[in-house]
Amino acid sequence: MRDTSKVAAVAGASGSVGSAISRGLLEHGWRVALLYRRDHHKADLQERFAAYGDRALWVQVDASRSDRVYQAIETIRSHWDGLHLLVNAIGGWIGGKRLHEHAPEDLDAMLNMDLRPAFHLMQAVIPVMLHQRSGKIIHFASLAPLHDGAMSAVYAASKAGVIAMTRAAAKEYRRDGIQVYAFAPGIIDTEKNRQSMPDEDRSHWVPVQELVETVLFLAEGGDALSGTVFEFRGRE
Numbered sequence: 001m002r003d004t005s006k007v008a009a010v011a012g013a014s015g016s017v018g019s020a021i022s023r024g025l026l027e028h029g030w031r032v033a034l035l036y037r038r039d040h041h042k043a044d045l046q047e048r049f050a051a052y053g054d055r056a057l058w059v060q061v062d063a064s065r066s067d068r069v070y071q072a073i074e075t076i077r078s079h080w081d082g083l084h085l086l087v088n089a090i091g092g093w094i095g096g097k098r099l100h101e102h103a104p105e106d107l108d109a110m111l112n113m114d115l116r117p118a119f120h121l122m123q124a125v126i127p128v129m130l131h132q133r134s135g136k137i138i139h140f141a142s143l144a145p146l147h148d149g150a151m152s153a154v155y156a157a158s159k160a161g162v163i164a165m166t167r168a169a170a171k172e173y174r175r176d177g178i179q180v181y182a183f184a185p186g187i188i189d190t191e192k193n194r195q196s197m198p199d200e201d202r203s204h205w206v207p208v209q210e211l212v213e214t215v216l217f218l219a220e221g222g223d224a225l226s227g228t229v230f231e232f233r234g235r236e
């Protein structure tokens with residue numbers, strides 16, 4: 001029998017948050033295209049998500065490249081009908097230094113990890129969603145640009161761009177059945193953060209499960225919340 005379950009694309013699926021969101025959606029019956037960048041993630045993802053059989057699809061993409069993103073979305077479309085949800089959990093951080101201490105290359109690195117993927121992914125999926133007259137997009141930004149972003153100026157600027165594009169797109173496509181949201185978390189309680197900050201007090205960190213549950217809620221509802229930047233402050 002033909003599988004008619006909804007289709008999601010999770011970008012940054014090899015990351016701490018992207019992999020948890022992928023699993024959450026698969027557990028709730030979605031078909032999920034897991035978008036990963038570096039070669040070595042494929043075998044790991046295939047092993048971790050093997051239990052979901054044909055409902056999981058692996059697609060490699062460097063999302064800083066427009067042509068690659070279009071190709072990846074086309075691969076998903078040729079495999080399954082429709083694309084109902086895009087979760088963009090791509091990101092990276094260069095910081096811990098004052099603005100004048102940044103290398104000029106840091107700007108490109110942050111744009112390639114934090115801003116360009118959001119732009120290219122939206123450019124590729126919105127035409128599909130316009131055709132369907134429905135679709136949801138969730139981007140991961142950060143609390144940094146909503147605070148002062150000190151010691152993270154380049155990262156905060158890049159994530160601020162994600163928030164700006166989220167708000168603009170939510171308004172531009174509000175009559176087309178497309179909703180766009182941004183998540184702005186503080187420090188997330190991931191294994192990577194536990195290892196890199198072993199002595200930090202984790203009581204105010206954001207549990208990954210709360211992010212997953214909010215994605216699951218928005219995946220099925222919350223249309224009137226389009227344009228919202230969800231601040232996950234933890235228990236600060």
Ligand SMILES: NC(=O)c1ccc[n+]([C@@H]2O[C@H](COP(=O)([O-])OP(=O)(O)OC[C@H]3O[C@@H](n4cnc5c(N)ncnc54)[C@H](OP(=O)(O)O)[C@@H]3O)[C@@H](O)[C@H]2O)c1
Nearest residue numbers: 012014015016017037038062063064090091092140187188
């Ligand atoms: N962790 C936190 O405390 C925190 C706090 C605030 C906001 N956020 C944001 O939340 C999101 C998820 O964070 P996380 O902790 O799950 O990060 P993570 O574990 O470092 O994962 C980031 C993912 O992004 C992928 N990626 C980076 N640049 C890419 C590109 N150009 N094209 C395709 N994939 C690319 C990485 O792939 P590769 O491994 O192949 O490079 C990796 O899978 C990110 O947007 C992050 O900025 C995180």
